[in-house]
Amino acid sequence: MQNRSVEMAVGLFVLAGLLCAAYLTVRLGKMEVLGADGYEVKARFIDVTGLKDGANVELAGVRVGRVSGITLAPDKKAIVSLNLAKNVVLTDDAIVSIKTSGLIGDKFVKITPGGAGDPVKPGGLLTETESSIDLQDLIGKYVFGGVQEEKK
Amino acid sequence: MNAALETLTAPVARIGGATIRMVLNLGAFGVFAFSGLARIFSLPLQWAKTVQQVYFIGVKSVSVIALIGLFTGMVLGLQGYYTLVKFGAEGLLGAAVALSVIRELGPVLTAIMITGRAGSSMAAELGIMRISEQIDALDAMDVNPIRYLVSPRLAAALICFPLLTAMFDVIALVGGYISGVMMLGVSPGIYWSRIHDSVVMADVSGGFTKSVVFALLVAAICCYQGYTTHQRPGGFGAKGVGLSTTSAVVASCVAILASDYALTSFLL
Numbered sequence: 184m185q186n187r188s189v190e191m192a193v194g195l196f197v198l199a200g201l202l203c204a205a206y207l208t209v210r211l212g213k214m215e216v217l218g219a220d221g222y223e224v225k226a227r228f229i230d231v232t233g234l235k236d237g238a239n240v241e242l243a244g245v246r247v248g249r250v251s252g253i254t255l256a257p258d259k260k261a262i263v264s265l266n267l268a269k270n271v272v273l274t275d276d277a278i279v280s281i282k283t284s285g286l287i288g289d290k291f292v293k294i295t296p297g298g299a300g301d302p303v304k305p306g307g308l309l310t311e312t313e314s315s316i317d318l319q320d321l322i323g324k325y326v327f328g329g330v331q332e333e334k335k
Numbered sequence: 336m337n338a339a340l341e342t343l344t345a346p347v348a349r350i351g352g353a354t355i356r357m358v359l360n361l362g363a364f365g366v367f368a369f370s371g372l373a374r375i376f377s378l379p380l381q382w383a384k385t386v387q388q389v390y391f392i393g394v395k396s397v398s399v400i401a402l403i404g405l406f407t408g409m410v411l412g413l414q415g416y417y418t419l420v421k422f423g424a425e426g427l428l429g430a431a432v433a434l435s436v437i438r439e440l441g442p443v444l445t446a447i448m449i450t451g452r453a454g455s456s457m458a459a460e461l462g463i464m465r466i467s468e469q470i471d472a473l474d475a476m477d478v479n480p481i482r483y484l485v486s487p488r489l490a491a492a493l494i495c496f497p498l499l500t501a502m503f504d505v506i507a508l509v510g511g512y513i514s515g516v517m518m519l520g521v522s523p524g525i526y527w528s529r530i531h532d533s534v535v536m537a538d539v540s541g542g543f544t545k546s547v548v549f550a551l552l553v554a555a556i557c558c559y560q561g562y563t564t565h566q567r568p569g570g571f572g573a574k575g576v577g578l579s580t581t582s583a584v585v586a587s588c589v590a591i592l593a594s595d596y597a598l599t600s601f602l603l
Contacts, residue, residue, distance in 0.1 A: 237535050
């Protein structure tokens with residue numbers, strides 16, 4: 184009888200632990216249970232300063248995907264891979280821009296849907312992009328008025 | 336002349352002796368831990384003993400882990416709120432609590448609490464079995480004491496640490512909710528959505544990796560200290576058991592924090 188209650192308690196303990204672990208991995212860790220559910224498009228930027236792998240991709244303020252990779256192209260431009268949900272169909276004239284949430288928040292990718300382009304296929308490249316705005320650059324320009332040669 | 340030389344070289348000899356002893360101990364510990372780990376899977380599997388140990392290490396620790404988790408989360412919520420509100424960024428409270436708990440505090444505090452509750456008694460139990468010659472009796476009966484006594488404890492620790500860490504994490508998030516949202520007025524929707532946005536799989540899997548390593552370290556160190564009570568120079572009998580228990584807890588805590596630093600630098 185005593186053994187029964189020990190086994191019961193251990194079973195409950197393991198069950199509760201597994202439920203907590205499942206919550207952490209599936210809900211918080213966004214574990215994709217059956218492979219990645221979505222498709223990938225690429226976007227070419229002049230500058231992606233501050234953008235990180237895993238950053239949000241938003242369309243009309245709704246999260247529709249994540250940044251899945253950032254690499255450097257041979258022409259010294261940055262290629263950002265975006266993993267988008269299957270139900271989001273973009274056209275090739277969509278504008279992809281890098282924005283900052285709040286003044287000190289993280290960088291994210293904002294997509295402005297295009298007008299009348301052709302739908303982008305998985306793996307396609309979006310070229311209408313806006314790079315991130317460098318706040319220090321802006322302040323520098325405002326204060327010092329752009330780059331000037333040193334006066335002799 | 337000779338005596339003078341000896342007084343001069345004595346400290347060097349002492350340091351050398353201590354170093355040799357330390358290396359020997361480390362080697363013996365490595366062999367002990369490895370043979371315990373390897374015998375977990377030797378047939379027939381010791382299910383009943385492992386379940387018994389899971390009950391002792393895991394089930395009996397749930398209440399203390401829940402309490403510590405709750406208050407850790409609450410205090411993080413409180414401190415985080417008062418720091419973040421200065422920048423007008425109290426919306427980030429959920430992310431701050433979740434990341435510090437899942438990455439760092441969950442695995443470490445859980446491991447330290449289990450060391451205090453279960454590790455110490457593991458060392459004491461094995462120490463008493465050693466000084467009352469029960470381990471020698473097992474040896475005499477041709478039962479491998481490491482397989483019989485150590486492997487189930489190692490297996491149980493490997494099962495319990497990640498599960499208890501997961502419970503700690505979830506309860507700490509609720510603790511942060513209680514102090515941040517219910518007491519200080521952060522918006523509940525923002526609290527949870529920030530948690531969902533900021534936590535990624537790497538954080539969760541890093542936490543679990545840590546807890547598995549801590550499980551191995553704590554169980555192996557505590558069992559080793561108890562198992563080798565008779566070789567302890569400081570005392571024999573009851574005193575030896577006491578010393579083993581103390582050094583098991585101290586060595587485990589040091590090992591947890593030192594390996595935590597190493598693991599964090601790997602995982603970041």
